[in-house]
Amino acid sequence: MPRDVMNDAQITVLPALEQTILAVVIIDECNIITFFNRAAENLWRCTRQEVIGRNVNVLVPRSIRASHDELVNHNRVSGTNRIVGTSREVQVERFDGTSLWASLSLSRISVGGKIGYMALVRDISQEVNDREQIRLLSLVARETDRGVAILDPDFHIIYVNRAFSDLFGFGVEQVTGHGLSVILTGSTTDIDVLNRLHESARTARGCVMEIRVRHASGRDIWVSAAINPVLGRDGEIENIVVVLTDITEQYFLDSLQRDTLAAISSDLGLHEVMDFICRRIEQHVPDIMAAIYLTREDGRLQCVGHAGLPLPLVELYDGLPVGPDAACSAQAASTGMTAQSPDIATAPHWDGLRDATLRHGIKAAVATPIIMRDSRVAGVFTCYSRTGAMPDAACQKAVATSLHLCTLAIERHEAEEHISRLSDFDMLTGLPNTRWLRQNLPRLMRRPGRGHLMLVVVGMDGFKHINDLFGHTAGDGLIAHISSTLRELIGTDDMLVRSGGDQFTIVTSGEQQHASTLGAAILRAFETPASVGDVRVNLSASLGIAVHPENGEDGETLLKNAESAMFQAKADGGGRCSFFSQSMNQQASDRLILAAALREAIAGNRLRLFYQPQVDARTGRLYGVEALSRWTDATLGFVSPARFIAVAEETGQIEAIGKWSLRVACEQMARWIRDGVDVPIVSVNLSPLHFRDAALPGFVAGLLEETGVPPGRLTIEITESTMIDDYQRTIHMVQTLRDMGVGMSMDDFGTGFSSLSSLAGLPVNEMKIDRSFLQGLESMAKVRAVVMAAVRIGQSLGMTVVAEGVEHEEQRRLLAEMDCDVLQGYMFSKPLPPDELAKWLAAYRPVGLVAS
Structure with missing residues (x-):
């Protein structure tokens, strides 16, 4: 007799089936329910009177009732064991409309020489639910873009997900069994941070820290590490779950913004700040060379920031005229829109620039306008590509952040220049004034140069009479003329200051002969009469010269002595140049010889x-x-x-x-x-x-x-x-x-x-x-x-x-x-x-x- 068939003698065990915790259902040769125990009543939430004597279809879900009898009859006729003797999971539809998952095991039995079936049914809803939860959690761990590592109590890796391998470049077989610190620690990793992570886990405290770690390639990346210990019932650590998020790009953008703002608020000038931004961009995107240009008042570009861009190209691009039919930097400055040159070798408007650009390895360029809050295009941020590939998303984010920082740096620079013009510059001549001179003399005295620093004070002789005769408007015109004359006479390293109504001070450096030569040139220049309207006016000046440190260790003393020498020249009749001391006059004569x-x-x-x-x-x-x-x-x-x-x-x-x-x-x-x-x-x-x-x-x-x-x-x-x-x-x-x-x-x-x-x-x-x-x-x-x-x-x-x-x-x-x-x-x-x-x-x- 087959093992899956129950004979008549075995039916005597039915009373025992009534007491089992498993739901038991027996059907006869016509698929009619003949037995339905108490556990079955609880499972289907019905009474046995509701089902005994009825077709077994009343116990199966409505969706499969139409085909259920055919399946059972086919099995009965063919004698197959296809659905007998094995356990399978089925969905049970209760009489109250709810449903559950159950384990169903069928056995063939013999009753009065006829074949029937006995079904043993067990509620496995919790098992199925737990299994689904595990599947979903596994799916999360497997498909998330965050690296997940599970450690044993000794901080050895026992599991990592795919994102971990993608993030750090290590395969599962390379990390399993190793300590997480051993895998991730690089030359720039802060060991104290790793120690704090371990300590937090050991004390059963979770924590989140940012740390610089090592990629398998050797490069550094920044991650946010969330560490969570898993405790057993005894309170001891069973596992440690570490979730790692790549924050390299965000860390770069945050540090770029933080460090640039610090640079802007410091004493660094505009060029230094812009150079700093360019260097940081190039460190973040190695195949890019960055440059920042301002739009000058004459409609040309001025390079105010560059890092890796070769100096010959800086000189070539500096001063390019702005226009819609120019290379991309000048085009972006003209249109206020991003301009691209994906292939400089064939791009239009690069004539005169193309050969040198390609010779230095630059194949493509993208120029983004720097637009101020008043909608003015103040300049351009240009990325030059060595590979020919256009900037990727990471580079675009970096440029977007940099544009905001550039506007802040430009605004600060323009505000400082405006304030400086108002407080430190003479409105009539545009020259620095006495306030500027007194503030900057200490710095100028420390400035390296050729020989001694000297002050040449130029006082106009009898200028008050010119004002009284022709009026202050004419006097202002003459002051502007005198200023222009002195500008033409001084050297490129000299500084001209309007230090009084009719007084100017020249800051120069060198030996005394230089001061004598400059003084003589000034006196000769004023030998030519100036014009007030149609009237020719003779001008004369008295000059006083003081030399640092002989005539003053500090700026105030030096300026006072230069003015004293100028007043002495006036007292001696004017129209002459006088050193602060007679010995200096003798030295000047010796230098002429x-x-x-x-x-x-x-x-x-x-x-x-x-x-x-x-x-x-x-x-x-x-x-x-x-x-x-x-x-x-x-x-x-x-x-x-x-x-x-x-x-x-x-x-x-x-x-x-x-x-x-x-x-x-x-x-x-x-x-x-x-x-x-x-x-x-x-x-x-x-x-x-x-x-x-x-x-x-x-x-x-x-x-x-x-x-x-x-x-x-x-x-x-x-x-x-x-x-x-x-x-x-x-x-x-x-x-x-x-x-x-x-x-x-x-x-x-x-x-x-x-x-x-x-x-x-x-x-x-x-x-x-x-x-x-x-x-x-x-x-x-x-x-x-x-x-x-x-x-x-x-x-x-x-x-x-x-x-x-x-x-x-x-x-x-x-x-x-x-x-x-x-x-x-x-x-x-x-x-x-x-x-x-x-x-x-x-x-x-x-x-x-x-x-x-």
Whole structure:
């Protein structure tokens, strides 16, 4: 007998079925219900009287009643076990209209020789519901875009979802069994934050923290980590659930906004703030180079911010005319709408710009207008692409945030300029006023420059009578004329101030001869009569000059003494220039004599070049020589370089001396090479004036070709003050010379202008520490720390560091211990003429110079 068939004898167990907790239903050969126990009544929520004697269809859901009899009869006729002997899940529809899930098991039974069925039914609604909840939770963990990691009590990973792998780049097999900290900790991760996360879990407290972690590729990403311990019934940690959300983009945008607002509210100027924004954008989107332009009043673009954009392109794009038929930056500034050039190689309106742009690796560009609150287009934010791909969503969000920050920076800049014009500038002439002068004199006195800072006070003689005669309107016209005249006479580095009704003050720098020359030019300019209407008016001025620090350590004293000298000139009859003291007048006269003698010496080729050796601090061998000008006059005798170089700069003769020095040094190097004298490099000093001459690189190239000297054996030294003239022009000039193979050295580092940012941006290969830094090197720890820092700064920027003024063994030993590259000073040799240098080199022995 089959195991699934119950015989007549077995029917005697029916009373026992009445007591079972399972619902039991028995049907006969006609599908009529013959047995229905108490558990079945509870399950279907009906009485057995309602169902016994009725077709079993009353117990099945309405949706399948039509096909139910056919299914049972087919099974009965075929004798198949298709629905017998196994348990399956079915939906039960109760008599009160509710439904539930049940487990149904069917058995065939024999009653009176006929086949019937007994069904055992168990309510599994809770099991199905629990299983569905688990399925849904699993679906959430699997499909969420947040990384999920489940840890054991020892913080070892036992599960991660797909988003975790996508977020960090680690596969499941790579992380399972490892500690979460081991997987995510990078070189910039804050270990204290991870420790706080662990501590929060150990103390059964949940927490949320932001932390910088490591991607499998090694790059850093920011995540928000929510950690939640799962406790057992005994209160002990069973598992730890960590949910990790990538907030890198939002963190960048928040930090960009926070840091830029801090920069705007600080003392940084507009250029520095815009440069900062561009640098941050380029760090966030590596394939993009950013630039920010303002629209000038003359309808041209002015670049006020750039980071990685090559300087030749900055110079090329700066000053582009705004218009709808221009390249995308100028087009966006004109139309107030975003302009794109997806392919610069074929894009219109790039004529004149295309070749240089493509040569520097830029393939596409997008320009977005910077629109102020008054709907004015103030400028453009342009993204240049190296890959040709247009900015993605992350870049667009960064630009959108930056546009808002740019408007704030521009508004602040414009507000400061407006306030400055109102409080610190004269409305008639547009010049700074006395308030501005008094506030800025301390800064101007600290400003690096050539020689002394000097104040030249210009007081008009008898101007009150002109006002009384012609009226104040005519007087204002004459003041404007005088202002314009003085503007034309002063240098680009000088400052002109209207310091009184008919008084002006010029802030200049240099030696006294410069002030004398400027004063004479002003007096000559006023010899030409001015016009008041149809009337010609003779003007006259009295000038007073005071020099810092001789005539005043502070600005107030210096200004007072300059005005005193001006009043003395007026008292002496006017129309003249007076220094604050008679001794200065005598010195000015002496400088006139010196300038005339120098002019004759240059014309007569009576200057000489001496050469001071520079020694490699590690090997003791000759590294090179520095060419130094020397002058001995037949009448004046030996004139120190400090005197005649300053005069040459003031009188414009320094350019002739510089070119003469280059020529003589190259000719001497050619002779050394021919004679087998081993001088590796010759260094020549040039003044800032030489870097105003665009023909300088061509002159150097021609000189090297003429003499046959390899470019690498010539080094040109520039001073820090060179950077003041025109930083961008200097960068371009120095880079051109470096591209030729000529060495470039930053002379006298630390004595004036340079900042680390300008030094890092200047393409020089050598840095010279000024001799003043070596004073106290042996006895003062702070001096040693400063020199050590200078050495490290230069070397970290890839430069050879030369220390000047080394005079004795202790200085040499300390510099060698600091790993300084090259030493120069009287310890090795004073500057020598060429023939004596050859003798010195033949006798020189480097033994013992290497630091032990």
